[in-house]
Amino acid sequence: MTLLRLEPRGEASRAMVYATPLLAVALTLVSGFLLFWAMGFDPVKALHAFFIAPLMSLRGLGELAVKATPLVLCAIGLAIGFRANVWNIGAEGQLTLGAITGGGLALAFYGEGGWWLLPLMIVAGMAGGALWAAIPAFLRVRFNASEILTSLMLNYVALHLLNYLMHGPYRDPDGFAFPESRLFEADAVLPLLVAGTRVHLGSLFALLAVAAGWFLMARTFIGFQIKVIGLTPTAAGYAGFNQKKIIWLTLLLSGALAGLAGLGEVAGPIGQMNPTISPGYGYTAIIVAFLGRLHPVGILLAGFLMALSFIGGEAAQIALGLPKAITGVFQGMLLFFLLATDVLIRYRVRFGAKGAAGSGVGRAAA
């Protein structure tokens, strides 16, 4: 039955670390071609509308940066946690909380703001996200509860909280019962960076996060501890590294970055509070983190690629009537292909069975 065997490599292949993300993208495009074809669309036209047309204008490139911003911010934090085996799946909720706390300030000081309002909102947004992430951190450290499940549950809680606020305290008093807030005033909106686009100050924060994330992981003792805990928890224990501290740190950090991303959305392209702040950025950021190899620079590139899948999905919907759900399918497929091809990093693939005895004996004979 074994036509394909996996043979362990002596050491992980560096070349494959870089090659498999590209291979995964290529496989996703091939699958997309087949998918469009099966659905009765002209695959060439559809792929063009999806992945190329959006990049053909300054405005399109700007939108790419706008969408990549929250993805990169969330993914940088998540990746640092993943490195330490801290599985924060709650970026979506932390992003929502950042929007709630930061955006709430914009509404609270409506009409009486000043230069100080925006910095205060940024701090509040980060604090809101960090606070939401502190819950799974506390429950994990104090009660041993899986942060995967608790952080995920809090995504739903955050969404219901936002919904409640939008139907109550945050609603525009003159808004005819629509669940939308007032439009933020000028002193509560992030300044634009590039004229003719919607690229805002948040994109700069994302770049800073990339640089800071790289510095933390590559140049500091904390980063070293994170990597050791992730790779060999027992060794980290013997070395006396404080695992609880690292759980707290990675969760608070990723929560604050996700909160900043949420604030950047409501104080940036959205410009008000509404019940649909994020089209799933917090979940897509998980894919971005893996696709970027949990490395800040990789995450930056992966963030742009995933941003393209959001914009391309919208563009293809308008141009060809392609269903919007395609975006999610593409994103999921890409992660699958990446995980599947990752096997090439640690194993060589050999075709054909060596005798009928199976792979174990085959290796012993070799």
Place this chain on the structure above:
Amino acid sequence: MSAELALLGPILAAMLAAATPLLFAALGELVVEKSGVLNLGVEGMMLVGAVCGFAVAVQTGSSTLGFVAGAAAGAGMAALFGVLTLLLLANQVATGLALTLFGVGLSALIGQGFVGIPIADVPELYIPGLTDLPVIGKALFGQDALVYLALAAVPAVHWFLYATRKGLILRAVGENHAAAHALGYKVIRIRFLAVLFGGAMSGMGGAFLSLDYTPMWAEGISSGRGWIALALVVFATWKPGRVLLGAWLFGGVTIAQLHVQGLGIDIPSQLLSMLPYLATVIVLVVISRDVARIRLNAPASLGKVFHPDA
């Protein structure tokens, strides 16, 4: 009969129905985890099961075929997970997350043409005499067949795991895959079968939601039930009987929240909707607090990658 007592029957019936999808998904995942595999893709498998079951039931007019299709679709998704984690040795946590993200997108894509379409009711059981009993008759003897199937699955899974040779082997694989492999058991094949079973059960739970509980298709119809099912397995400390208890508890919370809204108690509905998720967190905390008990009951090889040569 007093008004409160008259309410009890429908409440009990609704609770049993609300617990059913959780029961299917959690029992399936329990078997998967007992074999040493952690599949976090339950939510995705439920969604794809829900939409495929619904689509087939609408096309064929048969809810039975719909349930079969839901289970098959769930198993299909699980097969994807199995290939990646068991054959290509991918990280189980990451792959499970990918399965959920993919399932959310795929189900939305398949389901586009089916939003808002009505579907014929699944016939309910009727036993003359028993179903007519006051208060409890309809709740206990007047439900859809799937509710009883889910209940029957509890002792069946327990019997399989603890009273059959195959169940013993499956547990051995989950406790120590290297030792099981050394004894000559096909670790990967056994795990693959467990993963397929888990997928079929999740798909069935999803199909129950779209065909029977709601009954309609809407994007993200499972609204986190797959994740709650994962939490239930931990809550149950990997014991089938306690999964039943947990599912009833969550069915109860879900229904209580609806009834509080119905009684006109002045709490915003959005805040009440948080209850099942908060309850999950609380329950997880209460169980996980006892580290020794979790360590004693969790399959020792849970989530660890197995390669026969390594």
